[in-house]
Amino acid sequence: MHTTDVNEGVEDAKEWLAKAFRRVRLTVISKIEQNESIYRELDASRAKVTLKEKDANPKSQAGADSRKTFTDHMVVVDWTADRGWADPEIVPHAAFTLMPTASVLHYSTVCYEGMKLYRGFDGKLRLYRPDENAARLATSAERISLPAPPPAEFKALVKKLCSIDGPKWLPQSRQGEYLYIRPCIIGTDPSMGFDIPKEARFFIVISGWETVAETAPSGLRLLTSRADEIRAWPGGSGNFKVGPNYGPTLRNLGQTKGRGYDMTLWLFGPDSRITEALCYLEKYLELVTSPVGDGLILPGITRQSVLTLASERLREGAATAYNLEPLEVVERPLTMSDLAAAHDEGRLLAGLAVGTTYFVTPVGEIDWNGKQILLDSAENKHLLAIKGWLSDIMYGKVESEWAEIVDE
Incomplete structure (x- = not known):
């Protein structure tokens, strides 16, 4: 065979392969455009942004109605079992449509997160440990058979929304303040049948939210559950942030507030085991809280931050740098009998509730079946130090890998 024949054969093969590649490429593009049988992962870089046409003056965050005040935009992403994730959209904040038979409306297929966007004293916008929120949302979604956004895409969409609405709703004049972020996943499958949802929606909204410390400056008043x-309960969903955990507790919350208390302290079992992120400080300097491994308590991000900082900075040999006595962090099943005994024996120094909503809020009183447990928590030096350390990270007074800058 002549060399020219070989070269012509190679060129013919190259041309055939090029044509075949073009046919495959066009077929793939066509299927993507027609949403045919190609599962797509969530890609935050493909987000389509539609800005609000008319600029509205932001309302004040302060006041009881601030949770009804929302920023201008929201993230919305739809998912189906056969096609995967649609392109994310950032659109003006507004109502969206659901079928009356949507899974979330009948079977409570909903999970969510609570986050905050902080305007630091250095003028920068920050998120606090968003990777932890992404991870917890994924575990909550798995518990109720919903899809979860990959952590990197979750964080990218949160940051994108914050970069759009943050500069207006948290201007430089509001350093030391924050907005509340609610990422949420709901089952939108319109089938009435009781089954794993084949359709879902992931969305993110931002609102105002007054701090609990402002409403209870002398400490929270807690009323234990009946x-x-x-x-x-063990094996249930108490350690996940899912909607079914919350709706059934609202009646009790109304009754608790009707009696003049701030919130219910939920207990479990004949030994009145505490199932909330509550810590207390004993006279012999132990910071005691219940463990989260048994499924009764939500693995709180603020809770873990408190325990980590206390373990690192208030241990023996480190606390003196902060002019504080050292203490030991202890995680053990905590009951109201333990708490009452510590109170009666004079060992109970202070208590605090921790969480995204409560941040680090002192507890001033606990009513347990008529027994009043009074605490002088508001001025406790150890708790004030922990609260200050966390606040410094969130508002940029100190650098920390827990805080992430949001570009504006």
Whole structure:
């Protein structure tokens, strides 16, 4: 065979391969455009942004109605079992449509996160440990058979929304303040059948939210739940942030507030085991809280931050740098009998509730079946130090890998 024949054969093969590649490429593009049988992962870089046409003056975050005040835009992404994730959209904040048979409306297929966007004292916008929120949302979604956004895409969409609405709703004049971020996943499958949702929606909204410390400056007043009312139990969903955990507790919350208390302290079992992220400080300097491994308590991000900082900075040999006595962090099943005994024996120094909503809020009183446990928590030096360290990270007074800058 002549060399020219070989070269012509090679060129013919190259041309055939090029044509075949073009046919495959066009077929793939066509299927993507027609949403045919190609599962797509969530890609935050493909987000389509539609800005609000008319600029509205932001309302004040302060006041009881601030949670009804929302920023201008929201993230919306739809998902189906056969096609995967649609392109994300950032659109003006507004109502969206659901079928009356949507899974979330009948079977409570909903999970969510609570986050905050902070305007630091250095003028920068920050998120606090968003990777932890992404991870917890994924575990909550798995618990109720919903899809979860990959952590990197979750964080990218949160940051994108914050970069759009943050500069207006948290201007430089509001350093030391924050907005509340609510990422949420709901089942939108319109089938009435009781089954795993084949359709879902992931969305993110941002609102105002007054701090609990502002409403309870002397400390929270807690009323324990009745023995015949249970919020969480072993093997249940108390350690996940899912909607079914919250709706059934609202009646109790109304009754609690009707008696002049701030919130219910939920208990479980005959030993009145505490199932909330509550810590207390003993006279012999132990910071005690219940463990999260048994499924009764939500693995709180603020809770873990408190325990980590206390373990690192208040241990023996480190606390003196902060002019504080050292203490030991202890995680053990905590009951109201333990708490009451520590109170009666004079060992109970202070208590605090921790979480995205409560941040680090002192507890001033606990009513347990009529027994009043009074605490002088508001001025406790150890708790004030922990609260200050966390606040410094969130608002940029100190650098930390827990805080992430949001570009504006």
